[in-house]
Amino acid sequence: MTTSPLQRLFNPRSIAILGASEKNPWGAMALKLLDNFNFTGPIHLVNRRGGTVLGRPTVTAATGIGEPVDAAFIAVPAAGLAEAVEEMAAAGIRQGVVVTSGFAEIGPEGAAEQARVFSRAGDLGLTLLGPNSLGFNNFVNKVGLGTLPLVTPTLAAPRVGLVSQSGATAGILCRTAARTNVSLTYAVALGNEAQVGLAEVLDFLVDDTGTRAIAVFAETIRDPAAFIPVAERALAAAKPIIMLKVGVGELAAAVAQAHTGALVGDDRIFDAVCAELGIIRVQTLEELLTTADFLAFTGVLPDRKFAVASISGGACEMMADLGEAHGVPFARFTAETVARVAAELPGYGAAHNPLDITGAAMADPDLFRRSIAAIAPDPEVGLVAACFELPTDAAELSGFNRPAIRAIAQGIADAGVKGFLLQQTYQPISEFGRSIAQEAGLGQVVSGLDHAMRAVGAAFAWSAKVRAGLPPPLALPAPIAARPVTERETLEMLGAAGVPVVPARIVRSRDAAMAAAAAIGEPVALKILSPDIPHKTEVGGVRLHLSGDAVVGEAYDAIMASVTAARPQARIDGVIVSPMRTGGLELLVGVARDSGWGLALAVGFGGVLVELLQDSSLRRLPVSPAQVREMLVGLRGARLLAGYRGAPATDLDVVAETISRIGNAALALGPDLASLEINPLWVRGDKVECLDALAVWST
Incomplete structure (x- = not known):
C-alpha cells in the first residue's frame, strides 16, 4: 500500500532545514521544536556559506546531503524560494514546509510569483505546505516541522486534529488545548495554501484513524469545489468537522439589485452549507476546542437524550436555560426513573432533569454514584453528566470532593452510556486536578456550563445528521435558452417551467x-x-x-x-x-449566486414582512420539494403557514413543489444568472402564484 504525499510530509523520518543561519530565527525555532520532540532521525542544516550553524555542521546545498531526506523546512528569503524548490527536487526531497512570507499576502505581484513558484513545484512532483506557514506538529508520532508549540499530555489519548489558516491562532490553540484537557493528533498551520489547502489536509485527517474529530479555524474557503466532497466524506465516515470561520461573504453585494440580499446576507450562505454538510459552526476559540474534543469523546450518540446531576440548584437552573438556548434535548424521566431517584434523594429533593441531588451529597458523596445509577437506565437517556469541580491544588482537596469525584467516576463507568464531569466555569485543568481525575478514572472533563451545553447540543444534532445521512444527489434540469429581463418575460419563463404565475x-x-x-x-x-x-x-x-x-x-x-x-x-x-390577489400569505423566494458556492435559494416571508421579520431559510441548489418543506417548517413564522387566526392552512406540499421548480428554473438559466427573485409568491390554501419576478444577469 502506497502512502500519500501528506502522510509522508506529516511523518518524516529525516529532515533538512534550508536557510538555517544564526541570524534567521525560523531555522533555530524549527530545530528547537525537533529537539523538544526528542526527534531521533537525521537533521541536516543547509547554509550557502557552510560552516557551523546553531552548533551543528552544515552543507552548502541540499544536493550535498548525500542521503535520502523525507521533508524540508524552507526558511530562505522570498527571492530565493524558486531556487530552493529546484534544489529540493534535485536532491530528491519531495515534501516540505515553506515558512517564507512575501507572496500572495502582500498583493497581486506576490500572488503572481507564488503561483509561478508553486506551479513549478507541482511540475517537479513536490508537495509543499505554505508559503507563510508555521508548519505542523504530529503529536502521535512525536515530530514537528515548523514553529508551533509542543503541548503536554492530557487525560485522553490524542484524538482531535487541528487545522488553522492563521499560524498565530494555531499556536494559541495548541497551548489552550494543553491547558483545557484537549488532546491533539495533528496541528497544521496552512499559510497561503498555494498547493496544500484546507481540503487536502481535511482529506488526510478524515482518513487518519486516530483523529476522531477535526477542529478548523478558517478565514476563507478558497476552494469550495474541493471542500464540499471532503465534508461529505467526513459526514459519511462519522468524523465531525467543527469550524470557526471568521469574515463575511460577498453575497449581499452580488444581489444588491434584489431584496434577496437582505435575506441571504453576508455569511449566511456558509451557514447553509454547514447545515447541509453536517459541519458544526462555532463562534469562539474556546468553543472550537471544547466542542471538537467533546465530539471526539462522544462519537455518534444514540437517538436518545441528556441527563445531568448536580449538588447546585443554581447550576441546574443555568443548565436548563443554556440547554434550551443551545438545543440540548433533556430527557423526561419515566415514572420508574422518578421512583428510583426518589428512593435516593432526601425528602426535600425532586426528580427533575437537570437533577438537583442537593447538598446532602456533601455528607454522603456516594449519592452521586447512586443518582447516576438511577437516571442512566432511563430509556430516554443516552448521555449523562455530573456537575462538579476538580480541585486545582492540594489545599482545595477535602474529605468530601475526592470521594465525590470517585463516586462520579464510578457512576459513569457503570452507567452503560457515555458520561462526563462538567465544571461550572471555563478554566484550565491544573496538573493536580488532572491527577485527581486520573486517580478516580475520569476520562472526560468539560469546563464551563455554556461551552458544555453548546457542545452537548452540537453532539446530539450532529449525531442525528449522521444517522440521516446525505440525501441522494438530485438530477440537474435541462438548460433553458431564454434570458428574461422584464417582469413579464421572467414570469413567462417560470410558467413554461411549470411554475404557476398570475x-x-x-x-x-x-x-x-x-x-x-x-x-x-x-x-x-x-x-x-x-x-x-x-x-x-x-x-x-x-x-x-x-x-x-x-x-x-x-x-x-x-x-x-x-x-x-x-x-x-x-x-x-x-x-x-x-x-389583484388578496388574503393568504406572501412569500419571498430568492436565488442568488455566490462565486464559490454557486446558486443558493432563500425562502422567507415577503411583502411588508421581508425586512420586518428577517426570517428566511437558505440552501444550495438544487433542492427537492422535501428539502423545501423542511426550509418552510424551519422558519420562525412557520405557524402562519398552518392557518393562523382562522386563515386557511397552507398546502405545504404544493408550495414546496412550486419553490423547487423555481430553483430548477434558476439552475437551468445557466452561469450568467446572478439572481432570480419572486416577491411575492402568493399562497392561500392550495393556491400558489408568482405575482412578480425579477431576473438579474451578471453579463
Whole structure:
C-alpha cells in the first residue's frame, strides 16, 4: 500500500532545514521544536556559506546531503524560494514546509510569483505546505516541522486534529488545548495554501484513524469545489468537522439589485452549507476546542437524550436555560426513573432533569454514584453528566470532593452510556486536578456550563445528521435558452417551467388598460413594463387595488407620467394589467449566486414582512420539494403557514413543489444568472402564484 504525499510530509523520518543561519530565527525555532520532540532521525542544516550553524555542521546545498531526506523546512528569503524548490527536487526531497512570507499576502505581484513558484513545484512532483506557514506538529508520532508549540499530555489519548489558516491562532490553540484537557493528533498551520489547502489536509485527517474529530479555524474557503466532497466524506465516515470561520461573504453585494440580499446576507450562505454538510459552526476559540474534543469523546450518540446531576440548584437552573438556548434535548424521566431517584434523594429533593441531588451529597458523596445509577437506565437517556469541580491544588482537596469525584467516576463507568464531569466555569485543568481525575478514572472533563451545553447540543444534532445521512444527489434540469429581463418575460419563463404565475395582459394605451381590467372583472394591479426599470415602485410605476374604468384609466396615465418624468430615457414596453390577489400569505423566494458556492435559494416571508421579520431559510441548489418543506417548517413564522387566526392552512406540499421548480428554473438559466427573485409568491390554501419576478444577469 502506497502512502500519500501528506502522510509522508506529516511523518518524516529525516529532515533538512534550508536557510538555517544564526541570524534567521525560523531555522533555530524549527530545530528547537525537533529537539523538544526528542526527534531521533537525521537533521541536516543547509547554509550557502557552510560552516557551523546553531552548533551543528552544515552543507552548502541540499544536493550535498548525500542521503535520502523525507521533508524540508524552507526558511530562505522570498527571492530565493524558486531556487530552493529546484534544489529540493534535485536532491530528491519531495515534501516540505515553506515558512517564507512575501507572496500572495502582500498583493497581486506576490500572488503572481507564488503561483509561478508553486506551479513549478507541482511540475517537479513536490508537495509543499505554505508559503507563510508555521508548519505542523504530529503529536502521535512525536515530530514537528515548523514553529508551533509542543503541548503536554492530557487525560485522553490524542484524538482531535487541528487545522488553522492563521499560524498565530494555531499556536494559541495548541497551548489552550494543553491547558483545557484537549488532546491533539495533528496541528497544521496552512499559510497561503498555494498547493496544500484546507481540503487536502481535511482529506488526510478524515482518513487518519486516530483523529476522531477535526477542529478548523478558517478565514476563507478558497476552494469550495474541493471542500464540499471532503465534508461529505467526513459526514459519511462519522468524523465531525467543527469550524470557526471568521469574515463575511460577498453575497449581499452580488444581489444588491434584489431584496434577496437582505435575506441571504453576508455569511449566511456558509451557514447553509454547514447545515447541509453536517459541519458544526462555532463562534469562539474556546468553543472550537471544547466542542471538537467533546465530539471526539462522544462519537455518534444514540437517538436518545441528556441527563445531568448536580449538588447546585443554581447550576441546574443555568443548565436548563443554556440547554434550551443551545438545543440540548433533556430527557423526561419515566415514572420508574422518578421512583428510583426518589428512593435516593432526601425528602426535600425532586426528580427533575437537570437533577438537583442537593447538598446532602456533601455528607454522603456516594449519592452521586447512586443518582447516576438511577437516571442512566432511563430509556430516554443516552448521555449523562455530573456537575462538579476538580480541585486545582492540594489545599482545595477535602474529605468530601475526592470521594465525590470517585463516586462520579464510578457512576459513569457503570452507567452503560457515555458520561462526563462538567465544571461550572471555563478554566484550565491544573496538573493536580488532572491527577485527581486520573486517580478516580475520569476520562472526560468539560469546563464551563455554556461551552458544555453548546457542545452537548452540537453532539446530539450532529449525531442525528449522521444517522440521516446525505440525501441522494438530485438530477440537474435541462438548460433553458431564454434570458428574461422584464417582469413579464421572467414570469413567462417560470410558467413554461411549470411554475404557476398570475395571468396578465400587456397594454399600451389608456383605453386598452380599461378594457383589460373590465375583461379580468375584478380589482386589478397596473405595473410599468420596461427592461430598464427593475424596481418599478421607486419610479411610481405601480398602482394597486384598482376598480372601474375611470380609476384604471387615471392610474394608467399617472404611471406613464411618473415613469417618464423619473426615467425619460427608459424603454417602455407597455403596462401590465393583472388581477389583484388578496388574503393568504406572501412569500419571498430568492436565488442568488455566490462565486464559490454557486446558486443558493432563500425562502422567507415577503411583502411588508421581508425586512420586518428577517426570517428566511437558505440552501444550495438544487433542492427537492422535501428539502423545501423542511426550509418552510424551519422558519420562525412557520405557524402562519398552518392557518393562523382562522386563515386557511397552507398546502405545504404544493408550495414546496412550486419553490423547487423555481430553483430548477434558476439552475437551468445557466452561469450568467446572478439572481432570480419572486416577491411575492402568493399562497392561500392550495393556491400558489408568482405575482412578480425579477431576473438579474451578471453579463
